Amino acid sequence: MKFLGCVLFICYIHLCHRGHALDNPPDSCSGCTFDDTPTILDARQCSSTNKLSKEDKDYLKTVDNEMRNNCKIADPCRRVRSMKASDEKVFEDNKYDFIIVGAGVAGPVLANRLSSVDKYKVLLLEAGPEEPVGASVPYFSNSAVNTSVDWKYQTQPEANACLKTKGVCDWPRGKMVCGTFCMSGMMYTRGSPEIYNSWSKQGNVGWNFTEVLKYFKLSERNTQSKDKIDPEYHGFDGPMPVGNFPHIPKIATIMLEAAKQAGFGITDLSGKNQTGFAAASVMVDNGVRASPNRMYLRPILKRQNLRVFIESYATKIIFDKDRAVAVEFVDKFNKTHKALANREIILSGGTIGSAQLLMLSGIGPKEHLEKLKIPVIKDLPVGKNVHHHVGVEGTARFKNIQENYFNPDSLKLYLTNQTGPFSSTGLTQVSGFWSSSKAKPNIPDIQFFLDPYCSPDECHKFYKKWENQTVAGMRSIYLITDCRGKIELSSNNPFDYPKIYANYLCDKKDEEATVEGILKLQQILNTTAFKDYYLGFGAPDESLCTNFTKNPSEYWRCQTRMNTLGENHHAGSCKMGPLNDNSTVVDPQLRVKGIQGLRVADASIMPTPINCNTIAPVLMIAEKAADMILNPGPAPK
Numbered sequence: 001m002k003f004l005g006c007v008l009f010i011c012y013i014h015l016c017h018r019g020h021a022l023d024n025p026p027d028s029c030s031g032c033t034f035d036d037t038p039t040i041l042d043a044r045q046c047s048s049t050n051k052l053s054k055e056d057k058d059y060l061k062t063v064d065n066e067m068r069n070n071c072k073i074a075d076p077c078r079r080v081r082s083m084k085a086s087d088e089k090v091f092e093d094n095k096y097d098f099i100i101v102g103a104g105v106a107g108p109v110l111a112n113r114l115s116s117v118d119k120y121k122v123l124l125l126e127a128g129p130e131e132p133v134g135a136s137v138p139y140f141s142n143s144a145v146n147t148s149v150d151w152k153y154q155t156q157p158e159a160n161a162c163l164k165t166k167g168v169c170d171w172p173r174g175k176m177v178c179g180t181f182c183m184s185g186m187m188y189t190r191g192s193p194e195i196y197n198s199w200s201k202q203g204n205v206g207w208n209f210t211e212v213l214k215y216f217k218l219s220e221r222n223t224q225s226k227d228k229i230d231p232e233y234h235g236f237d238g239p240m241p242v243g244n245f246p247h248i249p250k251i252a253t254i255m256l257e258a259a260k261q262a263g264f265g266i267t268d269l270s271g272k273n274q275t276g277f278a279a280a281s282v283m284v285d286n287g288v289r290a291s292p293n294r295m296y297l298r299p300i301l302k303r304q305n306l307r308v309f310i311e312s313y314a315t316k317i318i319f320d321k322d323r324a325v326a327v328e329f330v331d332k333f334n335k336t337h338k339a340l341a342n343r344e345i346i347l348s349g350g351t352i353g354s355a356q357l358l359m360l361s362g363i364g365p366k367e368h369l370e371k372l373k374i375p376v377i378k379d380l381p382v383g384k385n386v387h388h389h390v391g392v393e394g395t396a397r398f399k400n401i402q403e404n405y406f407n408p409d410s411l412k413l414y415l416t417n418q419t420g421p422f423s424s425t426g427l428t429q430v431s432g433f434w435s436s437s438k439a440k441p442n443i444p445d446i447q448f449f450l451d452p453y454c455s456p457d458e459c460h461k462f463y464k465k466w467e468n469q470t471v472a473g474m475r476s477i478y479l480i481t482d483c484r485g486k487i488e489l490s491s492n493n494p495f496d497y498p499k500i501y502a503n504y505l506c507d508k509k510d511e512e513a514t515v516e517g518i519l520k521l522q523q524i525l526n527t528t529a530f531k532d533y534y535l536g537f538g539a540p541d542e543s544l545c546t547n548f549t550k551n552p553s554e555y556w557r558c559q560t561r562m563n564t565l566g567e568n569h570h571a572g573s574c575k576m577g578p579l580n581d582n583s584t585v586v587d588p589q590l591r592v593k594g595i596q597g598l599r600v601a602d603a604s605i606m607p608t609p610i611n612c613n614t615i616a617p618v619l620m621i622a623e624k625a626a627d628m629i630l631n632p633g634p635a636p637k
Contacts, residue, residue: 031076032076032077032079033076034076034081034130035081035082035129035130036068036130036132036133037129037130037132037147037148037149037176038061038132038134038147039132039134039135039140039143039144039147039149040060040061040063040064040067040134040137040140040143063411066415067133067134067136067137067415068133072288072418073136073137073415073418074136075294075298078298079130079131079298080130080297080301080308080310082129082130082310082332083310083311083332083333085333090307091331094338094339094340095121095339095342096121096123096307096339096341097120097121097122097341097342097343098110098120098121098122098123098343098344098345098346098629099123099125099327099341099344099345099346100114100123100125100345100346100348101125101314101327101346101347101348101353101357102125102127102179102347102349102354102602103124103126103178103179103293103297103310103348104174104177104181104292104350104602105178105179105180105292105348105615105618105619106292106348106601106602106618106619106621106622106625107126107179107348107622108177108291108292108293108295108296109219109296109619109623109626110124110346110601110622110625110626111296111300111306111308112297112299113622113623113626113630114626114629114630115300115303115305115306117630119305120305121305122307123308123309123339124297124306124307124309125309125314125327125329125339126177126308126309126311126312127175127311127313127349127353128149128174128175128176128310128311129176129177129310130293131176131178131182131291131293131294132147132149132176135149135176135178135182135183135289136182136288136289136291136294137289137422138186138245138282138287138288138289138422138423138424138425139414139421139422139423139424139425139426141183141185141186141289141425141428142183142184142185144176144182145172145183146172148175149175149176149182150172150174150175151172151174151175151352151497152170152173153170153171153172153352153497153500154168154170154171154500155167155169155485155500155501155502156168156499156500156501158502158503158564160504160505160506160561161390161502161504161560161561161564162504162562162563162564163561163562163564164541164544164562169504169564171352171500171566171570172568173350173352173353173570177293177297177308178293179350181291181292181615182289182291183568184568184613184615185282185425185428185429186282186284186289186290186615187281187282187283187429187431187613187615188220188242188270188282188283188613188616189269189274189280189281189431189612189613189616190270190617190620191274191610191612191617192274192442192443192611193209194209194440194443195443195608195609195610195611196208196209196211197209198608199576199607199608202577202581202607203577203578203580203581204576204578204588204607205578206588206624207576207588212624215620215621215623215627216233216235216619217234217235217238218235219238219240219616219619219620219623220234220235220236220238220240220242221235221236221238221239221240221241222234222235222236222241222242223241223242224242224243224244228268229270229271229281230268230271230272233268233270233271233272234270234271239295239296239299240283240290240292240295240619241284241285241295242282242283243281243282244279244281244282244284244429245282245287245423245425245429246419246420246423246424247419247420247421247423247424247426248279248424248429249403249405249421249427250401251398251401251472252279252426252430252450254529254530254533255277255450255524255529256278256279256430257529258524258527258529259276259277259524260277260529261527261529262527264276264277264432264434265277268281269281269431269433270616274433274444274611274612275433275434275435277431277432277448278431278432279429279430280429280431282425282429283615284423286418287414287418287419287422287423288418292619309329311331311332312329312331312332313329313494313495314327314328314329314349314357315328315329315330315336315357315494316361316494317345317357317358317363318338319361319362319595322377322594322595322596323595323596323597324341324344324345324592324595324597324598325340325341325597326340326341327339327341341597343597344597344598344599344629345597345598346599346600346601346625347574347598347599347600347602348600348601348602348622349602350570350602350603350604351386351487351570351571351572351573351602351603351604352487352498352570354573354574354600354604355382355383355573355574355604356487357494358380358574358585358592358600359374359382359383359488359489359498360374360489360494361377362375362376362377363377363380363382363592364376364380364382364489365381365382365383365384368383368488368489369489372491372492373492374489374492378593378594378595380585380592380593380594381582381584381585382573382585383486383487383488383498383573384484384486384573384575384583385484385572385573385575385583386484386485386486386500386501386502386503386570386571386572386573387481387483387484387571387572387606387608388485388504388567388569388570388571388609389478389479389566389567389569389609390477390478390481390505390510390514390565390566390567391475391476391478391514391517391518391560391564391565392475392476392514392515392518392556392559392560392563392565393451393473393474393539393540393563393565394475394521394522394537394538394539394540394556394559395471395472395473395474395537395538395539396471396473396474396521396525396536396537397469397470397471397534397535398469398470398471398472398530398533398534398535399468399469399532400532400533401533403470405420405421405426426452427450427451427452428449428451430450431447431448431449431450432447432448433446433447433448433611433612434446434447434448434517434520436512436513436516437513437516438480438509438512438516439480440480443480443611444479444611445479445480445611446476446477446478446479446513446517446520447477447611447612447613448474448475448476448477448517448521449474449475449477449567450472450473450474450475451472451473451475452472452473469535470533473540474518474537475565476516476517476518476521477565477567478513478514478517479609479610479611479612480609480611481507481609482507482509483504483506483507483510484572485500485501485502485503486501487500487501488501502566504566505561511557511560511561512557514556514560515556515557515560519552519553519556521537522537525537539555539556539559539563540563541563544558544559544562544563545559567613568614569603569613569614571604571606571609571610571614572603572604572606572607572608572609573585574586574592574600574605575604575605575606576588576605576607577607579593584607586600586605589628589632590605590621590625590628599629601621601622601625602618602621602622603617603621605621
């Protein structure tokens, strides 16, 4: 969505707002007022290509308001309320059994499960605001990127990647209830069983695939036809709906047929065979993004033993000797508060957030903390072992595909019953997994992503070379890298962003596998399914790598280094492992080593890369963490 996204948004508003008014707007949800963060105007994508006029921006604000005034989309009466200046008394009762830091993916799961026990008092802290309404609409799936609900992290200059931008790579991270999930395409994939089995073999008792499958099932409420999936791999009674979008465009069905002709199966990507293509399973609830916030947190907000503070930034964990006893946090009015934890503090702030808070609190590499004059509580390799999924994008050009879905009728349909084109991510819902020559048996190492497209009457408005053509982005992403980056503090000030050293493409096999994937995509496009449509394939920026145009492999290796694309799949900074492994931060029970009353439960604990989108595995991690907390086993040997 990075390359064509702005074109898509601009085309949408040009087609919608010229002389059109919305007929019969939905009833206002006047009974429940709420604050919201506008996100539909995607600043990052549009700032680098075509500027929007004031008229266009005003219309997008109108669309945002229409979504906000629709009860089924906005869910106004079940939202966490923003704190008011007069709400100081809410902090007076500051004693809890459990404190959860971070309300992205894992936090809402933990809050739900832990507060289900009436005797436990639970506090959930989130640095950002409530989930924006615009992010709840699948069509605007990544509109929150580069807005106020994005941390907008960037890496330190890389030696081998993002060279077009002098080695600096963007790391979008969600700063809101819902977290980075609200910047994603909602795909539900779990990865190969062999990955989890390898975690178990590393000494992570309880983490083989059979053992974690029950937590995947516990979370999942699959709504797909059982003849389309492998039902023994799925759950049907959990909080998280997993199904398909109500709408799929013509170009997506052609792509699936082309994949079949190229030898791929159309398969359940979270079933017994991960290799193949599919209109992927997605986390969607009646045409609206099924965020962990919407499915786990909002239904339980009235529990008397649960409190949720948004716009509350955790700055420090406080210790009594080797026990975590409190969290210090700053509210939206810049006032500092302390919450006490009688039993445990659980960090679910993600790969950056959890690592940063641990180090600020004195848990991390001793030499690094001492350099910043942070008293060392425990010398652990926090911030090491960072891994990510990166690759490259190409642009595929087509003819004879006339699909103009960004119009008043589509908007009206979505506002009325949450169906039609706005209820899906379009072509983006198609994904595939494939094994390059670098892959190990039964562990596909390439994931294919397809990005939004512009159709003929849209593309020519902005790119004359694309006149009368439909253009789509297609990405080859390498999943099983051996490269490891690190996260370090830049100072002892909790409001200073940490330094991120991604260490992308440190191994030539990462480039080579990525290139194999982009060439495989071109093979798919050259099947008979596309014979009446396909025109050609190229790079988004054809001014780069011109010295290699006669050598496709070297050309795409160059493009991978110059125009490196990362997914929102950051992981690994608080590595899980056995107590005798000095490279780890948490044990298999997710307890911070050598510290009582402190755990981490998010993607940061993943010891090695998972070969899929990370949301479903993080849901599993949170479900398993909650079970281990409520039903503790024997102490590790």
